[in-house]
Amino acid sequence: MSGNQRERILEATYAVVARAGMAKATMDDVAHQAGVARATLYRAFPGGRDDLLDAAVTWEVARFFDRIAAEIGPGPEQAPLGVAELLERGLVAARRALAHHQLLQDLLRHEADRLVPSLATTMPLVAAAMRDWLRPRLERADLRAGVDPEQAAELLARTLLSLIGTPGRWDLEDPEQVRALVRRHLLAGVVTDTG
Amino acid sequence: MAPFAATDRYRSTAADTTEARVIDATLRCIARWGVAKTTGDDVAREAGVSRATLYRAFPGGRRALVEAMLRHELGRFVDSISVDLDAATSLEDALVTGMVGAGRFLRDHDALQYLLRHEPERVLPAFAFHRLDRVLAAATALCAPHLARFTSPEAAAIGADWAARLVLSYSLHPSPVLDLADEASVRRVVGTYLAPGLTG
Numbered sequence: 556m557s558g559n560q561r562e563r564i565l566e567a568t569y570a571v572v573a574r575a576g577m578a579k580a581t582m583d584d585v586a587h588q589a590g591v592a593r594a595t596l597y598r599a600f601p602g603g604r605d606d607l608l609d610a611a612v613t614w615e616v617a618r619f620f621d622r623i624a625a626e627i628g629p630g631p632e633q634a635p636l637g638v639a640e641l642l643e644r645g646l647v648a649a650r651r652a653l654a655h656h657q658l659l660q661d662l663l664r665h666e667a668d669r670l671v672p673s674l675a676t677t678m679p680l681v682a683a684a685m686r687d688w689l690r691p692r693l694e695r696a697d698l699r700a701g702v703d704p705e706q707a708a709e710l711l712a713r714t715l716l717s718l719i720g721t722p723g724r725w726d727l728e729d730p731e732q733v734r735a736l737v738r739r740h741l742l743a744g745v746v747t748d749t750g
Numbered sequence: 751m752a753p754f755a756a757t758d759r760y761r762s763t764a765a766d767t768t769e770a771r772v773i774d775a776t777l778r779c780i781a782r783w784g785v786a787k788t789t790g791d792d793v794a795r796e797a798g799v800s801r802a803t804l805y806r807a808f809p810g811g812r813r814a815l816v817e818a819m820l821r822h823e824l825g826r827f828v829d830s831i832s833v834d835l836d837a838a839t840s841l842e843d844a845l846v847t848g849m850v851g852a853g854r855f856l857r858d859h860d861a862l863q864y865l866l867r868h869e870p871e872r873v874l875p876a877f878a879f880h881r882l883d884r885v886l887a888a889a890t891a892l893c894a895p896h897l898a899r900f901t902s903p904e905a906a907a908i909g910a911d912w913a914a915r916l917v918l919s920y921s922l923h924p925s926p927v928l929d930l931a932d933e934a935s936v937r938r939v940v941g942t943y944l945a946p947g948l949t950g
Contacts, residue, residue: 663879667875668871668872669871671874671875671879672871675874675878675922682923701942709925709927713920714915714919720878720879721879721880721882721883723883723911724886724887724890740948742947743946744943744944744945744947
């Protein structure tokens with residue numbers, strides 16, 4: 556099956572879930588929405604509905620973070636941003652986008668028991684992608700002695716994801732707090748000059 | 751500074767033996783059969799109380815029982831590490847003790863492990879998004895006073911929060927970067943990545 560077709564199916568799944576929720580989304584609905592035969596759908600997702608829903612969650616979370624990455628830049632004409640600046644922008648943008656993600660908020664309110672386990676399977680994949688995005692940027696920074704960029708990237712990615720989902724004590728809409736969080740705490744052990 | 755005052759608040763169920771018996775009985779049932787197959791009758795029988803007594807102990811129903819269980823288990827966790835925490839001679843020691851202890855507590859928690867394996871939809875939502883807020887706040891309230899011996903109260907709270915997040919992440923999704931079962935691994939991560947950011 557082509558990448559385009561898979562993309563179309565996942566897009567269709569998202570649309571069906573947005574309309575009907577997770578519990579009521581059927582393979583038939585998705586096949587119809589995507590304009591493919593049921594057999595095609597089942598060939599692509601042999602694990603059936605659960606497999607498809609998990610894949611759709613992963614797909615949307617990946618898109619979510621792609622949007623964040625694009626938003627925080629820098630643009631192609633601009634100088635690269637320092638690690639601290641990137642993390643600050645990322646936290647603020649991601650938290651705002653999460654709060655405004657209508658479907659996520661609806662599903663958390665009404666179908667958390669279906670969504671959260673799906674997200675739990677997705678999160679390690681997202682953490683790995685975020686780690687791989689962070690690592691080269693850490694390698695370009697002045698790292699403290701004993702810091703391994705791969706390890707630091709993984710620890711940061713997991714901590715950032717936790718903060719985005721549950722800011723807790725941190726007000727991620729307050730630039731001062733975000734700055735302190737990133738420079739005085741998260742990166743203090745990683746880079747030599749948090750600026 | 752009274753390191754155990756906060757613990758008492760969360761261990762209020764210890765003063766009421768019926769509540770504590772019901773909580774322990776519920777956890778034993780869940781460890782055996784999970785949540786779906788555990789009935790009020792099972793819990794009452796296991797606790798050695800009548801259904802009426804059970805409902806009087808938790809008039810708020812299941813929700814109230816779950817809240818009480820979480821508080822009770824957090825209190826039990828802090829009790830389990832408090833002697834070692836008191837013996838800590840540095841912030842890093844205290845963090846390592848807390849994180850290794852927490853990792854072990856979660857690994858050895860039969861009810862939790864049963865649910866993670868067989869009924870993740872019953873337990874994961876309690877540790878996600880806004881519901882994780884309360885868990886973090888409770889863990890911080892219990893652990894920060896122990897860390898505050900070595901740094902400012904603010905840094906202690908930040909440290910407890912940060913450590914709790916990492917413990918949860920690495921308990922649910924293990925990786926060799928932070929092996930909670932290996933004190934040397936935890937010490938390396940705490941010393942390199944956490945401690946420098948917690949100097950108060």
